[in-house]
Amino acid sequence: MRHGLIRWDEKRLSAADVTARQDRLRDAMARHGIDGLVIYTNHVRSGALTWAAGFTPYWSDALWYLPRAGRPVLSTALSKRVGKWIAATNPTSEITHSPSPGGAIGQFAADQGAARLGVVELDRMPRALVDQIAAAHSGDLVDASELFAGVRAASDLPEMRLVDAADALARDAFAAVPETAASVGEIAGPLELEARLGGAEEIYVATAPELAADTRFARRKGDVALGRRHAARATVARHGVWIRRIETLDPTAGSEIADARDWLKTLCAKLKAEPGIAEVIGTTPLPARAALAHWRLEAPAGTRPLQTVAALGTDLAAPVAYGVLTVRLDMPGGPVVLARPIHGAGSR
């Protein structure tokens, strides 16, 4: 569940920011002949709704309905006792509580005369909710994933600012990790503490405690010993925007890791999250005596906050709003794994 700080912050993401996104969705709905758009959300599949309404569910699931005109509706089975919290963190939507969230949305759409409903990721919607909608609404239910993806791909300035803020939060959290850390717990504890003190909604920590032996990241017990060269991945969410930051740590590395960080910083500054990224990464001169072993780009996709959209050997197929670039360099002292966010091509 999400149990970091979750509150509406008009300075960071305003009601005007999200209603502008809703207007863009409505334009696309009109072009596609969709009368109402349905987005499913839970705290795992929060990405679409946090973008469209700024709302992050902490638990349970809900449906959000965007009509062609009028305020959107969030329908949830959560108790009315948390209704004030939901309304306070979701100010552009009407909130309705129902043991049948799909039924409530279906009835609302039917009452409005909406004949054709588009559902983002219809295939993935829990069958029970689809049945609830269909029982109350006799019109068409069609998949609206492409419609949504087309609108979602465009960057906007508030989102890029939130990306940078989340990355700064992760950077500051890594700064709190002691250089003498000898166990996974001595990394995971400070990362959790600093990120959450800084206002993170969520942080997931994964580690690779001895990169020379295994470059895979996993959740490991706190007492697992760290090898000479190890790495940690902090996946941080703030105001619904998710980023990852990976740092490789090695007290004996000399300038090797710093060189890799500088290289990645330069690369990220010139990259935009759009097709052709593979060529730019592949042709950018590497640090001395380094080989690029792997890279991966993740981006918000549909209801997923982050999803792999490109990797070594597979270019990005379409622009994305922003991305997180992970690279693994083979260097004389061992593997160096790093991750940083990059901005989208068309920040508005």
Add this chain to the structure above:
Amino acid sequence: MAGTAETVARVRRERLVAAMAEEGLDTLILHGNAWQNDYLRYAVDFGILEGEGIAVVERDGSATLFLDDPLEAERAAVECPAVETATPDDIVAEVARLCTARGNRRLALAPQRNIPFGLIERLGQTPADDATALLDRLLMVKAREELDAIRRAAHLADAGYEVFRRAARAGRADYELVAETEAFFRANGVDDNFMLIGVGGPEVMGMTPPTGRRLAPGDLVITELTPCVDGYYVQICRTLCVGRPNEAQERTLAMYREAMEAGIAAVRPGATAADVARAENDVFRRMGFGDYVTSNYTRVRGHGLGLFPDTKPHILESVDTPLEQGMSLIVHPNTYNPEVGYFVLGDSLIVGADGAEVLTRTPRELFIGGDAA
């Protein structure tokens, strides 16, 4: 400890295979995500975080875990190496293809509520039973090894509350208390934690994620902590006061403690969830607070615990599920009180042959925040 966790996972798998054989099932399809992962974890012992997963479990106990996310697949390969993982482009389409290609086999799905629409649509005429009740029974009534895992997790609930209590000082923000608690849990092998919080007085109607509110003298700080160790959740609910509690707050604690202890005393094999809820609620009714045990003010009077932090049976007067030896529960008469606001008190327990084995040991007091032990 990893070996112990593997033993627990093996025992679960054996129970699942036996249950499938009893029902004549050839293949089980189990869906999971970080919200509702207990059905999936029962079979493959993976604590999924991102994306969704579908486990295809065969009657011999072998399983393939289909995951959306390559990073999660990488993690699964480390954390549950005995399970085969796959990351096809579309896990729903791939699982449907596998199931329909197998022809005349008896297939079942769980949890029915969360099975993706696209999977059901693609299965078409392929018959698929609902295995939710089968899994629910396994999840509720636990094996001895599972109960041992729950006992091991319980001390971290107590230790986590101690960290929370010490962090609760006037002037601090609610999310800072969560930060300190989470940092302690993460450094001490707690994979996950279900946690809600509320700060204030009569205006507080329930618990939510932190909102940034700063603790002020006289505030009550309510929380439920639910650390997860090797997949098993244990919960503790306590209320503390920022500064010395007033008479109404102390009186409220006494009522909730009496209700909780009445509920715990009602726990025994053969009693029903309703019996436990009624024992708790009767205390409120006797003291003139009967309105506050209704759904307008509270959700449940406790619930099951295990691979999910809020599992069956729900402790409600309307739930006739009999309690059985081997269940693990929390009894918590948490509800709104008009004098002091939402108030919580709850302890986790195992249903033993002779009654409740209470697991959490934090005193049932109204603590003063930040106060040394």
